[in-house]
Amino acid sequence: MKDIIARLKENGVTLTPQRMAVTEFLSRSRNHPTVDEIHRNIQRRYPTMSVATVYSTLKLLKELGEIQELSIRKRGKACFDPNPGLHHHLLCRKCGKILDIDFNHPSNCPIMAKESIDGCKVEEVQAYLYGICPECLKKESDKKG
Amino acid sequence: MKDIIARLKENGVTLTPQRMAVTEFLSRSRNHPTVDEIHRNIQRRYPTMSVATVYSTLKLLKELGEIQELSIRKRGKACFDPNPGLHHHLLCRKCGKILDIDFNHPSNCPIMAKESIDGCKVEEVQAYLYGICPECLKKESDKKG
């Protein structure tokens, strides 16, 4: 958190209150929020905060490699991850939540270790797992008794 | 191709010329076409073909498990794969093409073999690789001589 702010400064990024708010909120988040989720939350404190600024700040952070935008979407909306590093994601089919799957790469995932497959140069891998999260699994087993 | 038409019939699907056209075109395709790519191609023969029908037919085929919609998009547009089975995809960063990566699962991909990870039940895995396709690699090396 401190680190990211420091790095932004180093990169000559103007640290406006709005940018700080977006950065802090996303850094603390664990649920891969969408633009409007970020916007709604920040608006409680900064009523004049506009969506356009959320979009532009996320774009900036993405370009600087500080965050990542996922390839899967929550109900058609882009979602963001404060961790730009390589890891996988599980989308829960019951509750729609997206969970980080820390995959201890590349030891467990040979795709990540390979530099080429089928004659293609591989630079990055994003895996999306579809299934049921622990919370929803628990609910299911509780129901059954 | 014959199979899919037969299965549609078995499922009581009305086989209109429009549905046949979409199904045939997608079945023959190798480049994960978008809705408008499918639409433009079919319109050459059926000038009255509407996009709405393309959307509805794709939705139908998807629900019947005959095709799949990818989680990654070409310039913001959904793209479709005539093969509903589990396989991975590589998005070429140079030309934007999406290639199938036949991964001979699950021998090469332990994620596919696992039924649970981090307490999550895993039902399906989609991996998206980002890199350079063989064609673009060749162009690069040709340039360098």
Add this chain to the structure above:
DNA sequence: ATCTATATTTATAATGATTATAAATTAAGA
């Protein structure tokens, strides 16, 4: 601290993919 040039934010409109709607057409079964 003040001024000035530049960058950022904001509100608004524009874009573009997808979905909804309702009338027109077509298919299926009697």
Add this chain to the structure above:
DNA sequence: TCTTAATTTATAATCATTATAAATATAGAT
């Protein structure tokens, strides 16, 4: 062939995202 239900079509509506331009805030120099 006739009738009913399903499908297609054209059109409008929706919704996320991007573009625009005026208003505001920032940074650096004085």
